[in-house]
Amino acid sequence: MKFQVGCQLKYDLTTDSTFIFNISAVNNGSQQVLEEHLQIEPAINSEEYVSSTLKNRILRLTAPPGKLQVSYQATVALCLGEDNPNLIPEIPPKKLPLRVLNYVYPSRYCESDQLFNLANNEFGHLLPDYSRVTAICNWIYDNVTYLSGSTDAHTSAYEIVTQRSGVCRDFAHLGIAFCRALNIPARFVSGYAYGLEPPDFHAVFEAYLGSRWYLFDATRLIPRKGFVRIGTGRDAADMSFATIFGTAQLEGLNVSVDCLTEEPPQATLGAITCV
């Protein structure tokens, strides 16, 4: 399936500012950037770094005071796998690949250590397989209200679990924290999501089950097969769409996702996997 994704970011800078952007679609076994275009006004050099393991494409630029506009457009071929969710077990810590182990540990926005009792009370008795992560997503969907503006850049899973409202990044953080509290490796994924209304960057999470990472979205806002990945991290601390060193005001944000294939992605109960 092909998608045309893009964003346009407008800033007003009062000082020289350095930006780290996570807006470029990754290239990996499931997703191929066929064509892309990055435009920066005023014309400024930028620099890209591709992280070794995760293939995140980190974009850095430094701009002078005044207006800055960054536009990114990409055509992406996406081919996410779909497994039978009934056949995917959790992997106990004694057998987990040691390279995924750090995704069991708590992180800034996913304080799984503090959610241990809650997670085990709510989900400890469930079967240790894919369906348990689905139960986590259902719990979040049932208990947390999606409410724009109800959280900010400091809000973590620990607060969401009591505050009971948040946005996509908070839903992802809570899903990750619950998984880790049950010893299931989980991580944060940012991307462009087909069908999101209003269009915006989106965040979902992945859990390591069986022998790979599976995609989950507790918001139920999008068909997961239309999720074009920007990048992967322990939580939003790693994957903010923009980190700013300096003084800049975001003045405009437009995100667009169009499906270039005749049959757009549908909701599915399947287990979605990448690579």
Place this chain on the structure above:
Amino acid sequence: MKFQVGCQLKYDLTTDSTFIFNISAVNNGSQQVLEEHLQIEPAINSEEYVSSTLKNRILRLTAPPGKLQVSYQATVALCLGEDNPNLIPEIPPKKLPLRVLNYVYPSRYCESDQLFNLANNEFGHLLPDYSRVTAICNWIYDNVTYLSGSTDAHTSAYEIVTQRSGVCRDFAHLGIAFCRALNIPARFVSGYAYGLEPPDFHAVFEAYLGSRWYLFDATRLIPRKGFVRIGTGRDAADMSFATIFGTAQLEGLNVSVDCLTEEPPQATLGAITCV
């Protein structure tokens, strides 16, 4: 300089438990394990994983209910560099190597985002070089009391900054959080420390300055040149000496560090670096 380091850990398990140990000394350009011995009672297979970038040596084993004793001994040749602290600048975000960037972001125990104002009020006016990290260490030493038992595995830098008491890991977390709030990459280092009384595992931190990582210890408890590294991470979430999946009680912990060289390491005002 040569050191003989070791630890003996005794547990009582009530269920099958999987342990992840971070107790083995790393091998890198500054530190070489000349000889080592790992003994597990009862005899159980263990597995080692060496992380690709940081070279951390993660040890995993799964033990049955009953007693478990893990003993590790190593002879380590250590040769930490020492630079002139007056010649080491901070590197602004626009020039930082992108591979160290994730050490600027907040993590579980180092909520630098929440310490932004405090860090900038206290240290924002200082010269952007090595001496600023020294000022951070001095602030911590002057304002936080080293007090065994005053914190636990959930305590983070955000709490320490008000609670004003903690142990080595808390001192390191606060140093890291302050650095990151000033855009200085910083990370957590665990190890064996010569001269620590009573002997225990120790934690310090590294800040990225000039073109490398420098070692800092706000506790002032040890000569940094006698610090034998176990491993490196974003904070203690990555580098607990033992993570236990199961039900086990720590019943004994002995750590020993002996200097095998005639002249033991001395305190220094130099900038200590590894590799």
Place this chain on the structure above:
Amino acid sequence: MKFQVGCQLKYDLTTDSTFIFNISAVNNGSQQVLEEHLQIEPAINSEEYVSSTLKNRILRLTAPPGKLQVSYQATVALCLGEDNPNLIPEIPPKKLPLRVLNYVYPSRYCESDQLFNLANNEFGHLLPDYSRVTAICNWIYDNVTYLSGSTDAHTSAYEIVTQRSGVCRDFAHLGIAFCRALNIPARFVSGYAYGLEPPDFHAVFEAYLGSRWYLFDATRLIPRKGFVRIGTGRDAADMSFATIFGTAQLEGLNVSVDCLTEEPPQATLGAITCV
């Protein structure tokens, strides 16, 4: 029903220290102190203040360095009323007596403002009467584990709701916080509890319903009709059994409660009220 209640507190002081004790049984319409004895060793003057509205009996004394022992014994006639729980409505804010209004507001250990969504998600759909507070107690009993030592003097309802373990004071705090989040006035009550094993001071809570205060205990550890009140406050900040200004170590704490009446109090489903 008559009870013999008492406590013996032993301290070791390293400096002159002032103590505020809340250990004396109150006198009110439901409870009469028939006889009591306070013994302080070494012999030190103490001072009692009876608060105007709540009738709490606050005891203050200042002791020199060395040992201090405070023993209190009282014979108390207790006659708690019991109403039919099916006939007790909540009172909406527009009709609440204004003198009880401050028990709707959040306090140090009962951050009802932060539990608003959670309380309303869990209990918002229930009938606004006595049974809703019972539902709150059942929720706490079902979801929070009673575990000695799992909390300390800083722990609040906000933490308990995620930590899911605590002691009687934490159970009371959470009950209070949930009630207030639903606009039900609620307050903290400390006392001597018949049947508590092992004997200790106990804490329960009261909710204002119908036209009076009713006693609730989410721990289910005691028959409420055997609860001899020490005092009442917004939360444990007001009603610690001992507040110490100085440096003193608690070295011994004995609490005893005996029933002097032939038929000891039984568990009841009735609505227990005082005065």
Place this chain on the structure above:
Amino acid sequence: MKFQVGCQLKYDLTTDSTFIFNISAVNNGSQQVLEEHLQIEPAINSEEYVSSTLKNRILRLTAPPGKLQVSYQATVALCLGEDNPNLIPEIPPKKLPLRVLNYVYPSRYCESDQLFNLANNEFGHLLPDYSRVTAICNWIYDNVTYLSGSTDAHTSAYEIVTQRSGVCRDFAHLGIAFCRALNIPARFVSGYAYGLEPPDFHAVFEAYLGSRWYLFDATRLIPRKGFVRIGTGRDAADMSFATIFGTAQLEGLNVSVDCLTEEPPQATLGAITCV
């Protein structure tokens, strides 16, 4: 000195809502309401309750869906005493009047228990008199930035001490928390403040020293002798200008304070007291 104070509050209600207002000026030995006018549109009955000890005047009304406008105007004769700050000692806990003791305990927004070490590190070595509370105010003024919108109704002193920004209520909360951590009774005072720009409700705090309560304002935004008291409480939980039970949106808030006396109040270094 005479002042004309007033406020106009406009709400849009989507349901029947009950309001508790703290907007009326108190009558006490230092302040006399000479004339006042309360207007409610649409015409709705309201009810006033004067609290027994503090003389707070709590106003309650219940309004139907639609617009609500509450206008309050009062002419107030104010005569705050002024003592010599050099002659006012702190009172140690052993001598404090027991009726002020609950103002030493922590409350919702003033977690003095958690600020104990910080307060004692910063202020523990200072002389135990009026000047120590002045030092607290200076610390707050020097270290916390007054920034509208930087905090919300959930923000407490514990957060301000690290966040380092806030508004008048936050400045007051932190002052209170520091005082209590040093065993100085302290409480929250809301009112109308002459000279505040832009005009708004204001919050300051009182500390109990010598034999009475003294007024402090760490914001330095107003002359304290022009502070017309609305009410007094443990913290803002008791003294919100409006508590709403229902669904109402604040659509307009106007506050005005005029001095009717020829010589308006001036800044002073004196110790300001009421009653």
